[in-house]
Amino acid sequence: MRIAITSPHWDVVDPGDALVAVRRDSHRLHTGRDYGRCEPPRASKLLSCDVRHDVAVSGSRLEPDHAEQILLANGFIVLESRAAACPLITRLGRESEVVALAPRAATGELGWSHSNRYGFGAFPWHTDCALDNLPPRWMVLECETAEGRTSTELLDPGPDLLRRMKRCVMRVRSRSGHIRHLPAASPIGEGRFRLRWDPRVCDSSDTELDGLLGRQSPTAAYEWVRGRLVVVDNWRLLHRRPAVEPTETRRLLRSYVRAG
Amino acid sequence: MMWDFDTVYGKAKLYFARGAEHEHSDDEEFVIWHLLGFEFLLRAPLAMLHASLLAVPEGDSILAANGIPTLTEPKSVPTHTVVRRLMQIVPDFTQERERDAFNLLNLRNAELHTGKSAVGNVGNEFWLPKLLRVAGVICAYLEVDLADVLDEEVVGLGRSLVDREDERLARRVAGLIKEAKSFRSKLSEGEIASRALGLAGLPGQRRVACPACNHRVPIRAERMRTSRSRFKDSSLVRDAVYVATGFECPICTLRLSSTAEIKAAELTQQFTEEEREDLTERLLQDVVDYDYGND
Numbered sequence: 001m002r003i004a005i006t007s008p009h010w011d012v013v014d015p016g017d018a019l020v021a022v023r024r025d026s027h028r029l030h031t032g033r034d035y036g037r038c039e040p041p042r043a044s045k046l047l048s049c050d051v052r053h054d055v056a057v058s059g060s061r062l063e064p065d066h067a068e069q070i071l072l073a074n075g076f077i078v079l080e081s082r083a084a085a086c087p088l089i090t091r092l093g094r095e096s097e098v099v100a101l102a103p104r105a106a107t108g109e110l111g112w113s114h115s116n117r118y119g120f121g122a123f124p125w126h127t128d129c130a131l132d133n134l135p136p137r138w139m140v141l142e143c144e145t146a147e148g149r150t151s152t153e154l155l156d157p158g159p160d161l162l163r164r165m166k167r168c169v170m171r172v173r174s175r176s177g178h179i180r181h182l183p184a185a186s187p188i189g190e191g192r193f194r195l196r197w198d199p200r201v202c203d204s205s206d207t208e209l210d211g212l213l214g215r216q217s218p219t220a221a222y223e224w225v226r227g228r229l230v231v232v233d234n235w236r237l238l239h240r241r242p243a244v245e246p247t248e249t250r251r252l253l254r255s256y257v258r259a260g
Numbered sequence: 261m262m263w264d265f266d267t268v269y270g271k272a273k274l275y276f277a278r279g280a281e282h283e284h285s286d287d288e289e290f291v292i293w294h295l296l297g298f299e300f301l302l303r304a305p306l307a308m309l310h311a312s313l314l315a316v317p318e319g320d321s322i323l324a325a326n327g328i329p330t331l332t333e334p335k336s337v338p339t340h341t342v343v344r345r346l347m348q349i350v351p352d353f354t355q356e357r358e359r360d361a362f363n364l365l366n367l368r369n370a371e372l373h374t375g376k377s378a379v380g381n382v383g384n385e386f387w388l389p390k391l392l393r394v395a396g397v398i399c400a401y402l403e404v405d406l407a408d409v410l411d412e413e414v415v416g417l418g419r420s421l422v423d424r425e426d427e428r429l430a431r432r433v434a435g436l437i438k439e440a441k442s443f444r445s446k447l448s449e450g451e452i453a454s455r456a457l458g459l460a461g462l463p464g465q466r467r468v469a470c471p472a473c474n475h476r477v478p479i480r481a482e483r484m485r486t487s488r489s490r491f492k493d494s495s496l497v498r499d500a501v502y503v504a505t506g507f508e509c510p511i512c513t514l515r516l517s518s519t520a521e522i523k524a525a526e527l528t529q530q531f532t533e534e535e536r537e538d539l540t541e542r543l544l545q546d547v548v549d550y551d552y553g554n555d
Contacts, residue, residue, distance in 0.1 A: 133264050166408040169273040181274040186266050187308075187402045196266075205277055 064091045075156055075233040078222050082142055085229045092138050092231070093259040100144065101252045103244045117200060120246050125155050125213050125238040129256070130198035131174050131182075136256035139234040146224040147249040153218035155238040157195070161216065164209050165195060170202040184209075194235040213238070224250065231257075262334060263311035263325055265304065269402075272300035273409055280411030284384070291379040291387060294414075295368040298391055301409065302342050302361065305350055305401050313337075313345060339365055348485050352397040354503050354519050355482065360390035385421050392418035426524070433516065433524040440472035440514035447511075455511045465533070466502065471525045473512035479522070480506035481531055489537075496537040504529045 062070075062079075064087040071077040071088070079085040089095055106119030114123045129135040141152060157165060168184040184204065185193040196202070199210050219237075222230055232239060234256070244250055261267075279293030306313035315321035316335045324334035343361050346353045364387060370378035379387075392406070392415070399406050406415050447455070456475060467476040481502035489496040507516040507527065516522050523529050 133261055133266070163408075166404065167273075169270050169277060180267055181270040182266050183270045183273060186269060187404045189403060191403055205274070 062088075064088045068092070071231055071233065074220075075237045076154055076220065076230055078228065078230045080229075081227050082229055085140070085142075085231065088231065089138075089140065089257055092257045094257065095140065096136070096256045096258070098142075098253045098255045101254050103241075103246070103248065103250055105246070114200070114241070120244050122243040123240045124199050125216065125240050126198040126200075127195050127238055128234050130196040131172055131180075131201060134258075135194070135196060135234060136258050137233065137235050138257035139232045139239075140229065140255045140257060141232070142229040142253040143224040143226055143251075144253050145249050145251040146226060148245070149223055150244055150248055150250045151221045151223045151242060152230070152252075153221040153240050153242060154232065155213075155216050155240075156219040156236065157213075157216075157238070161212065162193065164206055164212065165197070166193060168204050168206040168209055170196070170204050172198075172202045174201075188235070192236075195238065197238055224252070261311055261325065261327060263303075263307050263314040263336070265307040265311075268300050268307040268314075269304045272297045272304060275300065276410050276414070280414050284414065284417055288377070288379045291382070291384075292368075292371060294391060295364060295371070295379070295387070298361075298364055298394070299339060299368070301395060301398055302339065302346065303336075305398060306342060306345055308402065309349065314342070346398075350397055350401045351485075351501070352400070352503075353394075354484070355505060356519050357394050357397055360394050363387075364390055364394070384417065385424070388414075388418045389422045389425050392422055429520055430524045433521050436514060436516070436521075437472045437525065440470075440509065440512040444473045444512035452511060458510045466504075466531050468507070468527050470507075470509040470512060470514060471527065472514045473509060475509065475511050477507065477509045477511075479504045479527065480508075486535070491539075492536075494539055496539055496542060498535050498537075500533050500535050502531040502533065504531070 062084070067077055067079070067088040068091055077088070079088070101115075103120050104115050106121075107116045114126075118124075127135060128139050162185065165185040166183075170182050170184055172180050172182050174180075182196055182202075184197055184202075185195050188194050197213070199213075204210055218240075222228075275293050275297030279290050279297065282290040282293070284290055303314055310325075312322050312325035314336055315325040316337055319335065320328075320330035320332055321334040321336075324330045340362075343358055346361075347355075347358060367378055367382065367387060370376050392410075395406060395410060399409055410418075444452075459475065459477065462478045466479050466481055468479050469475070470477050481504045484501050484503050486501070487499040489498045491497070504519055504522045504527065506518070507514070507522055507525075509515075516525055516527075519529055
């Protein structure tokens with residue numbers, strides 16, 4: 001699958017390798033090219049304007065505090081290797097065990113995993129561990145193997161979508177059948193919210209929200225190459241895997257990082 | 261865990277949403293669901309700080325609040341404890357909001373625990389402004405909009421009722437000020453001077469200009485909460501926040517008996533005072549200076 005990097009709505013952060021594509025009309029992510037026609041970014045957004053220079057650089061040149069600033073500003077950071085990411089991950093907290101993810105055919109049953117349900121098709125926008133009492137803040141995805149163009153997409157909900165999510169309460173059912181009612185967006189102070197969203201297990205009080213979210217274009221997308229690693233703010237961004245070809249090789253390693 | 265913020269906050273929103281599905285007038289379920297959601301909204305700020313603020317101190321409940329499995333069912337603190345704690349934690353959760361909260365909780369109890377059809381016999385103008393006012397200060401604390409928690413139409417209806425209450429209060433306070441001005445205009449200079457003498461004996465702190473006669477009169481205020489202590493010039497310093505609760509002018513006899521009346525009279529309602537504590541004295545208090553076991 002190709003990311004729509006040729007679209008006028010997208011900026012390619014590193015034109016040489018299409019490392020990261022960032023939507024131009026995104027309310028939070030801007031590239032250097034946008035300076036001319038955007039409102040001057042507020043101080044808190046300045047870092048995200050440096051996407052061109054920072055996100056795609058080799059992590060070995062990034063100090064962990066700088067990397068963390070980029071991560072906090074953008075909601076994600078792409079690093080070229082696990083070695084480059086280690087100082088940042090250590091700084092963020094304790095990393096869980098690593099689980100390997102690879103596309104496989106749908107089982108035809110309403111299984112628990114995305115692959116069981118969607119097979120090689122596109123996954124819906126979701127946050128990971130949406131049923132946890134406290135979902136992990138950071139998700140780490142690392143590419144072990146990738147052949148062809150395969151990517152993961154990120155969505156930073158805009159103000160209107162976020163407003164709908166803030167008003168939404170979901171009826172969620174755990175694997176054991178336990179029911180709870182959880183907000184799709186919980187306040188966590190300083191005007192920030194922790195998002196939960198997983199349409200497989202969450203019935204939303206806002207019946208239109210699921211469809212609305214499904215129609216959202218990604219805010220950012222990054223292509224996988226062997227060794228590349230991305231750290232995602234799982235409280236702020238939703239993510240999804242686009243459809244993959246059954247013949248495509250794509251094996252990612254996923255872990256979570258919680259504050260120590 | 262039973263006191264996770266998300267579950268408590270989620271349940272408040274759920275119950276409010278269920279209430280909003282009913283007719284907004286002459287439908288008891290509209291009221292009941294809102295009153296049920298209200299209790300969870302009250303508990304949300306405590307859950308946000310830490311789940312153990314919602315656990316009773318007896319037994320294993322505090323262990324449960326910290327994620328430790330217990331053999332017995334954990335128990336929640338009663339609502340009056342929740343309200344007391346909110347007064348210390350949530351800015352603007354004043355005595356008036358405390359009264360509003362207890363009015364709503366008593367209405368719920370009367371409906372759920374007695375044979376009375378309590379909610380069927382009150383109009384929206386009784387309970388909805390109270391709910392909106394309390395929810396307003398809690399939402400401000402949680403940094404969410406009222407409409408993130410309550411249905412937008414319900415918020416609109418509540419606001420119109422609050423505005424009507426505020427207008428009535430403003431008219432009443434304007435009347436009190438007018439009466440006081442009239443009283444003051446009938447006093448001789450000697451009488452005014454004599455009454456003003458009484459002011460000298462009153463505490464000097466937190467004086468405001470009387471809206472009727474302009475004399476600087478002490479305002480009654482209640483200490484609500486304090487900031488964290490900080491070091492400053494070898495002392496521990498903290499800010500104490502006081503909220504005005506009453507005002508009585510000995511000259512013109514203007515009397516305001518609530519924070520709402522004081523606000524309607526456009527007087528200052530909140531005062532912050534710096535408190536200092538000598539660090540040496542604090543440390544001395546903490547020292548056990550006898551020879552333990554050596555006497």
